[in-house]
Amino acid sequence: MAIRAIRYNEQHCIAASPMTPTDGTTASELPQAATEPDRGTRGFWALIATQFQGAYSDNILRNLLLSMIVGMGLAQSTRESLISIVTLMFSVPFLLLSMPGGWSRTVSASARSPSGRR
DSSP states (O other): OOEEEEESSSOOEEEOOOOOOOOTGGGGGGHHHSSSHHHHHHHHHHHHHHHHHHHHHHHHHHHHHHHHHHHTTTTTTHHHHHHHHHHHHHHHHHHHHHHHHHHHHHHHHHHHTTTTTO
16 A cells, blocks of 8 residues: 655645655655645634634623523513523524625635636
């Protein structure tokens, strides 16, 4: 089974020549891009961290509001109505804005792409 060293470019992945594990190649002899993370990998993990922080903040705020409503000592019907309203307030933006956001990202990426599509 041959192992391929891959060198990354900003636009495309380019495969280098195949290497076998028995040819004596060490990690220090591999191309620099094969041993160090590229900018795309750093950007990916930054995106993951940002998404996690956004979801975490959203959940903390929602749970704080729900805890405050439960702790107010309201009648059960009023409390259940407020809980439903708060839950709806935090869900509707995701439902309404996700499709237009994805569409606008696709349109802007197509406009910047040299071939007109991504």
